[in-house]
Amino acid sequence: MDxxxxxxxxxxxxxxxxxxxxxxxxxxxxxxxxxAEAGDWIRRMQKSLDPGKLAKLRDPNCRKSEAxxxxxxxxxxxxxxxxxxxxxxxxxxxxxxxxxxxxxxxRRSWRMRGADQKGPAPPLENGRKQRKIQxxxxxxxxxxxxxxSGSDLASIDGIGVETALTR
Numbered sequence: 637m638d639x640x641x642x643x644x645x646x647x648x649x650x651x652x653x654x655x656x657x658x659x660x661x662x663x664x665x666x667x668x669x670x671x672a673e674a675g676d677w678i679r680r681m682q683k684s685l686d687p688g689k690l691a692k693l694r695d696p697n698c699r700k701s702e703a704x705x706x707x708x709x710x711x712x713x714x715x716x717x718x719x720x721x722x723x724x725x726x727x728x729x730x731x732x733x734x735x736x737x738x739x740x741x742x743r744r745s746w747r748m749r750g751a752d753q754k755g756p757a758p759p760l761e762n763g764r765k766q767r768k769i770q771x772x773x774x775x776x777x778x779x780x781x782x783x784x785s786g787s788d789l790a791s792i793d794g795i796g797v798e799t800a801l802t803r
Contacts, residue, residue: 663745664801667738670731677728681721685709739773742801746780757782760791769797777801 682690687709691702698705757779760766769775769790774797778790781800789800 663738663742664798667735667742668798670735670738674728674731674735677724677731681724681728739776743776743780746777746784755783757788760788762791762793765790772797774798 687706688702690709691706694700694702694705700708760769769778778788778797778800781790781797782788789795790797
């Protein structure tokens with residue numbers, strides 16, 4: 637924290653007052669970038685996965701047979717491919733650690749705004765949306781939003797947790 641800000645006395649829990657929501661919005665945006673980056677690393681590593689198992693996951697409407705797909709997915713296992721795959725895994729793991737750090741900071745930012753004062757948000761009526769939010773690890777953020785605002789914006793069709801966070 638900037639010492640000049642702390643001396644002025646306009647600090648709320650380590651951040652300038654009134655800027656906490658802007659801070660969280662930037663964090664959410666940056667976290668979204670990291671999530672997309674993690675997806676890129678996954679796509680790069682998929683080339684080295686078991687072609688037989690991947691072929692079994694093909695869409696039933698696909699014209700190609702499992703054998704044809706497995707043949708197309710079979711790698712050459714050259715030394716440079718294995719090296720690149722191992723580096724890709726390291727980058728993916730590092731990106732996941734960064735995402736966790738961003739999520740902790742986002743939750744801290746929202747706690748400073750009193751996110752835990754109103755109790756837990758009720759379960760969403762749309763069970764599919766509730767499961768998606770939980771699967772994506774966004775439930776703590778949804779709860780924080782409810783604690784701050786007193787309303788569950790994620791319960792509105794078309795509005796997700798990250799959309800609600802960025803206003």
